Amino acid sequence: MNSVIQLNNIEKRFQTDEIATQALDGINLVVEPGEFVAITGPSGCGKSTLLSILGLIDEPSNGEYFISGNQAFNLSSDERAHIRANHIGFIFQAFNLISDLNVLENVMLPLTYIGGMSQKEMEQKAKDALAMVGLENRINHFPSQLSGGQQQRAAVARALINSPDLILADEPTGNLDSNNAQQVLGLLSELHAAGKTICMVTHDIESTTYASRVISMLDGTILRDKKQLEHASKVVGA
C-alpha cells in the first residue's frame, strides 16, 4: 500500500537580512493511510513549518516530498493548488473562515475550486458535512454569529468536504476552551476511526492522547516518533 506522506531529508531555512534560521533539518517521515499523527514540541521547534510543507503552502529548501505516491516538490503554484483542493483538508488554529461568507458557503468553497459540480450538488455535500459536525441548523449563519467551537467545527466540515486523503490540523484546539476542544478532538477521532489520515500539530499533551502516533520535535529535527495504542480508548470515551 502507498504511504500518504513520504518526506525524504526535508530541510527548511529562513533567511531574513543577515540572520539565517534552520527551521527543519533533515526530516524523514512516512505516514501510512489511516494514521492519526500528532506532531508536538516546544515553540519554534519547526512543527508548524513542517505542517505547512505537508500542506503545500510552503516549500522546503531541500528534500523530497511525496503525497499518496505522487511527487509533491518542484511543482508550480497551480499544481500545488490542485493537490490542496483535491487531496488535502486544512484545519487552522484561528479557524480561518471567511467572514463575508455564511457557514454553508464557507464549507462548500473547496468544491468551487475543484469544479465539475452543480450548485445544488455542492450545497447538498456541504449540508451533509455540516450535519456530520452537528451544525446543520447553522448553515445560514455568518462566522461572527458562531461560537469559537462552532467555527472550528465548521472549519472541520470544510476540511472534509473534498473527501481528502489527508487532513492537516494546526493547533485546532489552540483557540478553544476545554469543552469545545474536547468536541473538536472527538470529531477528529471519529474521522480517524472512519479511516481518514490526520496530521495534527499541537503542544497540548492531552490532545496527543487522541493520536495513534506522536512525533516530538526539537530544533527542526524529529526527536521521538512513537506509536501508541491507548488512543482507541479515547475514541470510545468520546
Added chain:
Amino acid sequence: MGLLLDFRYALRNIAKSMRFTLLMMFIMVGSLTISLIGFNYIYTVAFSHSQVGSGSPEIRIFKVRNPISMQNRFEYSMLPQLRELDEVKQLEEWLYIAPASVWVSDAERGNHYRGSYVDERFFQFLDIKPALGRFYTAEDFVGAAQNVVVISDYLWLHLFQGSKDVIGRTMVVDQKSYEIIGVMPKHNNFPIFSKLWLPLKGNNTAPADAIDIIYKMPNEVVEAKLEQRLSLFFTDYAQQRISQSELEVDKAVRVESMTLVEYNTDGEVVFIFTLFMAGIVLILLISSINIGNLLFAKIIERQKESAIRAAIGAKKLRVVQQHACEGLVYCVSSWVVALLLTDLGLRALNFFMNMMFGGKMPYWWYWQLNTITILVSLLLISFVFAIAVLLPAVKTANFNINDVLRDGTRGATGKQAGLMSKRLLSLQVTLVSFMLMASSTIGYVMYSMAGNIDGETLKGVYSTELQFQTESEFSSDKAVEMASALVVGMTLDPAFKEGRVYQRDMELDVLTSEGEVYTDKIINIEAVSHLFKRELQSGRNFTAQDNTEAAPVVIISQSLAHALFGSEEVLGHSLMLRDAKWPSAKIVGIAVDEMSVVASDRRHEVYFSFRQYAPRENAMAVKFITELPPSQSYEAFYRVLGRLSSKLETSYIFDHYDNHRSMMGAFTSIIYVFLLVGGFALTLSLIGIYAMGLSNINKSSYEIGIRRALGSKDRQIMLLFIKKNLTHTVTGLTISALIFYILCYLAVDFFRGIVPFSVMFGAGSITLLLVFAAVCLALYIPVKRSIKVQPAVSLRME
C-alpha cells in the same frame, strides 16, 4: 459556476462597504464622464464634418504651400494644363469650386457672406439631397438661364426665418437678382463656411481666379503621384511669374492632399486632437492610478482571505478572478452611469454653446452621444479595468500563503505591497502636480494676456484683403494706383475715421549696427499706400516725391529707433537691411508706437511707401476704422470699393472687435475648463492620497497602539507617520517640478518673450506649494483620526 459565485460575493462586498463603493464610483464616473465629454467635444469640433454627403467620405482637397509667391490656390487659368496631366487624367471624379465673398442686400441693408461658385456636378459629387427645393441642373448653367442660388440653412433661418415658401423668392447678390431654388441641409455644409452656392457659368462669370480642387481619392499610390506631379507643376508656374532676380531655385511649392478637416486646420488637426486626447488619457491615468491604489489597498486588507482560499485549493487565476469580479462590477456600473451623465452633459453643452454663440457656430458643432463616443468609452473603461483592476489583482495574487496566514497583512508581503502602493502614490502625485502646474500656468498666462488686451481700441476696426480678379490684370503700378484711389476714397468718405492699404509678408530683415539680423522682438514691416499718415514723434510722413526716382526712405516706430540707436538722433540715419536690392533706407520719420491690443505683445514697426516698394504680389491688405455698426461699415467699404475703376475682389471682412469678444469668450471658457479639469484632478488625487494614508494608518494601528502604550506622544506619532508618507509625495512633487521647469525653460523661445520664464516659474511654483499644502492636509487627517482611538483598542484590533 465559480464565476457566478465570485460575482455574488463581489456584489455582497460592494453592498457591504457602501462608502468605499461610492468613492470608487465617484472617481470612475467623474473621470470617465469628463474624458468622454472632452473627447466628444474635440471630436465633434475637429472631425465630425469630415463626411460631407452620405456617399462621399473619401473627398479630398489640395492644399498649396507656396514659398515662392503668395499664391496659395490653384487658378482658373491653370485648368487647361491641369486637365492634360496624366496623373489628373487618372482621377475619375474631380471638380473645382471658386470661393468668393459676396454682398447680399435688400432695399434697406446688406451684409457680406462667404459663398462658393460651383458647377452643375457639385451636389451630385457630394451626394447631398436638398433640405428644401432642388439643386442645380444643367439648364441652370446655360448662359441665358435665370440666375439661381442655393442658400445655406443658416441664411434660410436668419434671412427668411425658416419659411417653407423661401423657394422661388428673390435675393440680391452682388447687385444682381437671384432666384432661390434650394436650401442646403444643415449637416452637409461644404465648403464649411459657405453660406450660399452660385452657379459657375464659365470663365467670364467667375468672380475670382482662385479655385479649390476637390476629388475622390482612388488610392494612396495615385494620390502620392498626384501630389508630386502637382507640386512640380505649381513650382514651374510660380517660378515663371517672378523675376529672375528674385528666383530662388531651392524653393519649391508643395501641393498636399488633405481631408476637408485637415484643410481647415492647415493639416494640424491630428496634432490638436492628439494633444487633447493626451490630456484626457492623463486624467484617466491619474484616476486609474487612484482607483488602482484604492483597490490595491482593499485587496491587501483582504489578503488573509485570499491566502485562506489559496490554502484550501484556489489557483492563482481564481484568486485574481475573485478580485477582478469586484472591479468589473465597479467598472461596468460606472461605465453605464458615465454614459448617462455624458449624454446629459452633451445636451447641456449644446444648450450653453447655442446660447453663447448661436448661428456663429459652424453647422457641425452639435454634440451628442454617438457611436464613436460609446466605442471610445468602451476603450477607456477597458483601460481603467486593465490598469486599476487587473494589475493590482494580479500583482497581489503573488503572495506566500504561509507568510500571510501566519503574519496577517504585515511581514514580507505587507512590505512589498506597501512599497508598490507608495510608488503608485508618487506617480500619481507626479502626474497631478505636473498637470496642475501646467494648467494653472497656461490659465494664468491666458488670464494676464486677456487682462492686457484693451478691447475698446478695436471697436470699429476692420481688415480685409484685396486682389485683382485675375493675375493678368495685376501689375505693381496698377496696384499702387488702386490702393491710392481706395485710400483717397476712404479719406473723403465721412464714414471712415482712418483707412490704409498695405502689404505685409515683405521678406526683409532689419540689421543691427553690428550687421546681425535683429531678432529681439517681432518687427511688422509694411509697405503702405499713398496718404499714409501716422502720428509721428518726429520727422515727416511720406510724400508723392518718395517714389522710385528718389532714394529709399522709411518710417520706423519709436521703440525700434530706441532699440537700434539708443538715445542718438535717428532722423537722417539709415536703416540697414538684409536685401540685395535695398541694403539700406533713410529714416525720415519716427512714428509713435501703434497701440497694441496686447501690451506685452507690442511690436516694432517699419513702414515703406508703396511708391517705392510697390506690391509685387496680387494681394494687398486693407485696414479701416469707422464709428458705424458692422453692417453699415461693410456697406460703406463696398461703396468706396465699387467706385474704383478696376474691380477688386475682397476676402471676408474681419471685424477685430467682434473677433476680440469671441476670443475673450474662448479664453474665459478655456480658463474655466482648466480650472474644472485641474480641480477635478486635484480632488481625485487628494481622495487617493487620503485613502492611502488611511489605509497605511489602519495597517499600522497595532504599531500605533504599541508606541502609545510605551509612552509616545501623539505629536511624535503624527510626525512619524506624516513623514513616512510624505517621502513619496515629495518625490512625486520634485519630479513633476523638475519636468515642468525644464519645459518652461524650453518654452520661453516658443513664446518669443511674450511669456517670460519668471512668470511661468512663479505660477508653477505657487501651484506646487498649494498642491503640497493640500497633500499635507490629506495625509494629516487620517493620522489625526487614528490617535483619537484608545491604545487598548488599537492593540485589540490586531
